[in-house]
Amino acid sequence: MHVNDFSGILAQAAPAAGPQGGLGGLLVPMGLMVVIMYFMMIRPQQKRAKELAKLLESIKSGDRVATASGIIGVIITVKDKVVTLRSGDAKFEVTKASITEILESGKSSES
Numbered sequence: 542m543h544v545n546d547f548s549g550i551l552a553q554a555a556p557a558a559g560p561q562g563g564l565g566g567l568l569v570p571m572g573l574m575v576v577i578m579y580f581m582m583i584r585p586q587q588k589r590a591k592e593l594a595k596l597l598e599s600i601k602s603g604d605r606v607a608t609a610s611g612i613i614g615v616i617i618t619v620k621d622k623v624v625t626l627r628s629g630d631a632k633f634e635v636t637k638a639s640i641t642e643i644l645e646s647g648k649s650s651e652s
Contacts, residue, residue, distance in 0.1 A: 597637050600624065603647020608639045616647070 600606065604616045606626070612635070614628030623634050 593641075596643060597640065600637070600640060600643065601647060604643050605645040605647070606640050607642050607644055608635055609641050610639065613644065 600616060600619060602616050602619060605613070606616060606624075607613050608626075612626065612628055614626035617625040617627050617632065619625075619637075622637055624637055624640065625632065625634050
């Protein structure tokens with residue numbers, strides 16, 4: 542069997558597989574890719590955003606927190622969008638959105 546005979550067989554088989562696949566043959570793999578991307582990328586990001594929103598609602602005066610820029614301090618006051626921190630001898634205001642984690646929960650002010 543020569544190479545020319547083999548290429549002739551392949552040429553005859555190729556057109557039969559192509560047109561019969563149609564659009565339906567593309568929709569299943571594309572749908573599968575969308576589902577995989579949702580579970581690998583979008584869902585974890587939404588979960589992290591919900592956790593961060595919950596964290597920002599739970600901050601209170603006395604909590605020791607870390608900001609996105611690496612500043613670690615104790616919360617003095619909490620306002621709508623701004624938090625006052627004390628870090629070392631410095632006292633400054635940062636946005637609530639810049640707080641990334643609570644390192645230590647402060648003592649409850651209820652007595």
